Amino acid sequence: MSEDAKADVKLDLSGVMCPMNFVKTKLQLEEMDEGQILEVIIDEGEPVRNVPRSVKAEGHKVLELEEVPDGHYRLVIEKADV
Amino acid sequence: MAFTDEQLERYSRQILLKEVGGAGQKKIAAAKVFLIGAGGLGSPSALYLASAGVGTLGIIDDDVVDLSNLQRQILHSTKTINHSKVESAEETISKMNPDVKVNKYTGRLNSENILDIIKDYDFILDGSDNFPTRFLVNDACFFLKKTLISGSIFRFEGQLTTLRPHNVENGPVPCYRCLYPEPPPPGLVPSCQEAGVLGVLAGTIGIMQAAEALKEILGIGESLAGRLLIYDALDMSFRRVRVPKNPNCHLCGPKPTIHELLDYEISCTMPSPG
Numbered sequence: 001m002s003e004d005a006k007a008d009v010k011l012d013l014s015g016v017m018c019p020m021n022f023v024k025t026k027l028q029l030e031e032m033d034e035g036q037i038l039e040v041i042i043d044e045g046e047p048v049r050n051v052p053r054s055v056k057a058e059g060h061k062v063l064e065l066e067e068v069p070d071g072h073y074r075l076v077i078e079k080a081d082v
Numbered sequence: 083m084a085f086t087d088e089q090l091e092r093y094s095r096q097i098l099l100k101e102v103g104g105a106g107q108k109k110i111a112a113a114k115v116f117l118i119g120a121g122g123l124g125s126p127s128a129l130y131l132a133s134a135g136v137g138t139l140g141i142i143d144d145d146v147v148d149l150s151n152l153q154r155q156i157l158h159s160t161k162t163i164n165h166s167k168v169e170s171a172e173e174t175i176s177k178m179n180p181d182v183k184v185n186k187y188t189g190r191l192n193s194e195n196i197l198d199i200i201k202d203y204d205f206i207l208d209g210s211d212n213f214p215t216r217f218l219v220n221d222a223c224f225f226l227k228k229t230l231i232s233g234s235i236f237r238f239e240g241q242l243t244t245l246r247p248h249n250v251e252n253g254p255v256p257c258y259r260c261l262y263p264e265p266p267p268p269g270l271v272p273s274c275q276e277a278g279v280l281g282v283l284a285g286t287i288g289i290m291q292a293a294e295a296l297k298e299i300l301g302i303g304e305s306l307a308g309r310l311l312i313y314d315a316l317d318m319s320f321r322r323v324r325v326p327k328n329p330n331c332h333l334c335g336p337k338p339t340i341h342e343l344l345d346y347e348i349s350c351t352m353p354s355p356g
């Protein structure tokens with residue numbers, strides 16, 4: 001997927017701790033349709049270890065996870081039918 | 083209805099559950115639950131339903147807080163002795179979760195008032211301490227097609243079941259009268275003040291009533307309808323026994339003989355010796 005994947009919704013969750021970052025990701029995904037793309041920005045450390053794993057555990061697809069400047073990560077998720 | 087950040091944080095640990103999520107939390111917030119009695123069973127039920135974010139809790143009790151209640155009625159405290167139980171309950175609940183709307187009813191349920199009082203609630207939790215109320219509540223819930231979650235405790239044993247004879251999606255299920263057709267004659271069983279009980283048992287059963295209520299609100303899991311859960315604190319054992327619908331039940335059977343609410347005599351007296 002290209003650098004600027006066409007996200008339907010973007011959420012900046014930098015500075016948001018676990019588990020609230022995943023709670024907000026999950027609630028956003030609930031509002032979206034199957035196949036839509038959500039892009040979230042999360043912190044390094046605990047968030048980047050936990051959020052992608054929790055997203056997968058709920059059955060969604062992690063399309064991309066890449067480091068971006070300032071110690072953040074960009075996580076691209078495809079909403080699954082769950 | 084959107085949640086504030088504070089609400090998201092307060093409920094985050096259950097929103098995280100796949101079976102709850104934001105949609106489930108909204109159902110919980112929209113739910114109206116009625117508690118019969120702010121005593122041993124009603125206390126833990128109310129506290130956990132309130133902490134889970136149940137939007138509206140109705141509570142009825144005609145009593146004031148007595149020192150002897152505090153061994154098990156954890157809504158109340160030494161500070162609220164002699165205060166009305168529903169006032170004391172509201173105070174405790176709103177301190178814990180101001181999101182919850184508490185509707186207070188002081189008095190006793192009877193055949194004249196019960197339908198009007200409970201008609202706007204989705205689920206009814208019976209934590210009453212006497213048979214006349216149990217039968218009245220069962221009959222009223224049957225007529226109004228409300229799901230009733232019934233709990234009782236005695237000495238070291240507790241019982242729990244969900245009664246929803248109107249819901250036949252998993253086959254016919256009983257009402258309370260299918261289990262116990264009539265109240266026992268007054269004086270035959272010790273009730274109310276005379277019966278001893280291990281206080282913590284009220285917590286166990288009351289919390290399980292709250293768990294059943296949350297499952298009903300969310301529409302998840304397997305309901306206890308058609309089963310009676312019997313808990314023995316001395317053995318630390320749980321038994322789950324099937325309780326079938328009584329095909330000849332006077333209330334929910336095909337040829338009912340009970341067509342209106344009845345007031346039975348409330349008696350707290352033990353049989354006189356000799």
Ligand SMILES: [Zn+2]
Pocket residue numbers: 247256257258259260261328331332333334335
């Ligand atoms: Zn019946």
